[in-house]
Amino acid sequence: MEDRSHKVLLALVMLFLFAVIVLQYVCPGTECQLLRLRALSPAAAADPYRAEDETPARFVPRFNFSADDLLRRVDFNIKGDDLIVFLHIQKTGGTTFGRHLVRNIQLEQPCECRAGQKKCTCHRPGKRETWLFSRFSTGWSCGLHADWTELTNCVPSVVDSKKEVRLRPSRNFYYITILRDPVSRYLSEWRHVQRGATWKASLHVCDGRSPTTEELPSCYTGDDWSGCSLQEFMDCPYNLANNRQVRMLSDLSLVGCYNLSVMPEEQRNKVLLDSAKENLKRMAFFGLTEFQRKTQYLFEKTFNMNFISPFTQYNSTRASSVEIDKQTQQRIEALNFLDMELYDYAKDLFLQRYQYMRQKEHQEARRKRQEQRKILRAKQAHLREQGENSSSTDYTGNVERWRR
Numbered sequence: 113m114e115d116r117s118h119k120v121l122l123a124l125v126m127l128f129l130f131a132v133i134v135l136q137y138v139c140p141g142t143e144c145q146l147l148r149l150r151a152l153s154p155a156a157a158a159d160p161y162r163a164e165d166e167t168p169a170r171f172v173p174r175f176n177f178s179a180d181d182l183l184r185r186v187d188f189n190i191k192g193d194d195l196i197v198f199l200h201i202q203k204t205g206g207t208t209f210g211r212h213l214v215r216n217i218q219l220e221q222p223c224e225c226r227a228g229q230k231k232c233t234c235h236r237p238g239k240r241e242t243w244l245f246s247r248f249s250t251g252w253s254c255g256l257h258a259d260w261t262e263l264t265n266c267v268p269s270v271v272d273s274k275k276e277v278r279l280r281p282s283r284n285f286y287y288i289t290i291l292r293d294p295v296s297r298y299l300s301e302w303r304h305v306q307r308g309a310t311w312k313a314s315l316h317v318c319d320g321r322s323p324t325t326e327e328l329p330s331c332y333t334g335d336d337w338s339g340c341s342l343q344e345f346m347d348c349p350y351n352l353a354n355n356r357q358v359r360m361l362s363d364l365s366l367v368g369c370y371n372l373s374v375m376p377e378e379q380r381n382k383v384l385l386d387s388a389k390e391n392l393k394r395m396a397f398f399g400l401t402e403f404q405r406k407t408q409y410l411f412e413k414t415f416n417m418n419f420i421s422p423f424t425q426y427n428s429t430r431a432s433s434v435e436i437d438k439q440t441q442q443r444i445e446a447l448n449f450l451d452m453e454l455y456d457y458a459k460d461l462f463l464q465r466y467q468y469m470r471q472k473e474h475q476e477a478r479r480k481r482q483e484q485r486k487i488l489r490a491k492q493a494h495l496r497e498q499g500e501n502s503s504s505t506d507y508t509g510n511v512e513r514w515r516r
Contacts, residue, residue: 132154145392171467175460179392182461182468184414186396190219190243191236193281196288196415197267198246201258202311203300203361205401207247212408214248216419223249234383242435245271255315258361260391261369262317263287285394286415291357294400295444299434301353302345308338318369327370328352342436346443355384355450362387385450387456400459406466413432415470 198213200206214223214232223244225232234242234249242249245267252258256264256328264287272280292300316322317487331337331348345351352359362384368374375383392398397414399407404423414417438446 132443139316140286161256171463173464175457175464177461179468181393183472184397184410184465184469185416186284187416188284188286188415188465189416194243194284194286195267196246196270196286197263198244198474199260199263199287199289199360200247200257201289201357203297203304204290204357206290209290209399209407210248211242212419212423213246216421218418218420239337242271252313252318252462255317256311256313257360258315259364260287260362261288261364262315264363288395288397288399288411289361289392290399290401290407291392291455292400294357294448294455295441296401297357297451298353298444298448299342299436301356302340303434305337305345305353308336312338316370323370329371333424342434342440346447351447354447356448358388358450358454361454363391381450385453388450388454392454392458393461398458398462400462403462403466406462410462410466410469413473435452462476 132489139281188196196213198206198210200210214234215225217223221235223232223234225248230248231251232248234244235245235347244250250270253270254262258266267285268280268283271283312503316328327351331345331351332340337345345353366383367389372380374380397411399411404425408419408423468504
C-alpha cells in the first residue's frame with residue numbers, strides 16, 4: 113500500500129515537471145515567466161498592499177470623481193521654492209507620519225536629526241532654507257495643531273517673514289494631512305486627555321483673532337482634564353474632539369469662526385462639511401491611518417519621493433484596547449456625525465486614487481514591455497537580414513572561386 117502511494121506521488125511530481133517544461137516552450141514570454149513564478153511561489157505573488165491593509169478583494173466606489181480628482185502627481189521642486197505643509201490633526205497617526213517625512217525619505221540632502229532635539233533641519237540641497245513645514249522641521253510655528261484656516265493664512269507670512277513682500281518668491285504650497293476612523297480617533301483622544309493632554313497652546317486663530325471664552329468654553333475647571341471618564345468626555349457640549357477632523361479641514365471663516373450665532377446649526381454643519389470635503393479633495397495628498405502601505409505608495413507617486421523603509425501597519429493601539437458597548441459606539445458616532453461622513457468620503461476617494469494610480473502604473477509597465485518587444489523584434493529581423501546577406505555573399509564568392 114505504501115509502495116503504491118509512493119508511485120502515485122512520483123507520478124504527480126513527474127506530471128508537474130512535464131507541465132512546467134511544456135509551459136516553457138509554449139509560452140516563453142515575460143507574462144508567462146510571471147505566471148510560473150506565481151505558480152511556484154503563491155506567497156510571493158500576493159499584493160503587499162492588500163495583504164497588509166486587509167483591503168476587501170473588491171472595492172466598489174460610491175462617489176463619482178473625475179480623472180483630475182484621482183490623478184495626484186505634483187511637480188514638487190525641492191531645489192526651488194516649493195513647500196510641503198503638513199496639517200497635523202490630533203490622534204490620527206500624524207506623529208508617526210511626521211517622523212517618516214524627516215527620517216525616512218531618500219533625499220540628496222537628508223534631514224539632519226540630532227538625538228535629544230525635537231526638530232530636524234530639512235534644508236534644500238545647497239540652500240539654508242526648509243522644504244518642509246511640519247512639527248518635526250519648523251515646530252508649531254503657526255500654533256499647536258494649527259488647522260486649515262490658520263495654516264493657509266499663517267504659513268506664507270511665516271516662511272517669508274524676513275523678506276519684503278515684493279521680494280518674496282512665488283511658491284507652491286502643497287498641503288498634506290492624515291485622517292483616521294472617527295471612532296478610533298475619538299477614543300484615542302479621550303485616552304490622551306485622560307493622561308493630562310490639553311493642547312492649551314492651540315491658538316484657534318480665525319479672521320485675525322482667537323475665540324473668546326464665551327465662544328469656546330472649557331470642558332474642565334482645573335489645570336487639565338486628567339482622569340475624566342469616557343462618559344464625562346462625551347457629555348461636554350464644547351468638546352473640540354467632536355467632529356475635530358471636519359473642523360480642522362474646513363474654512364472656518366465661512367461660518368463666522370467660533371461664533372455659533374452667525375447661522376443656524378444645520379446650515380453651519382453643511383457649510384463646514386462641504387468645505388472640509390472640498391479642501392481635502394484639492395490637497396496635494398492625504399493618507400489614512402488604517403492604510404499605511406497605500407498611504408506610503410500614494411505619497412511616493414504624488415511627490416516622486418521614495419521612502420527608505422516600508423511603513424508598518426499597527427492594528428493594535430490604545431484606542432483599540434478600549435472595549436465599548438454598541439450603545440456607546442453609536443453615541444460616539446452621533447457626536448462625530450460630520451467626521452463619519454467626511455471619513456466615508458475620504459476613504460472612497462483614497463481607495464479610488466490608489467486603484468487609479470495602480471492601473472496607470474500597470475499600463476505604463478505594459479507599454480514599456482511592448483516597446484521592448486518591438487525593439488527586440490527589430491533587432492532579430494536585422495540580424496536575420498544580415499545573416500541572409502552574408503550567406504548570399506558567401507555563396508557568390510564560392511561560385512567565383514569554383515570557376516577559376
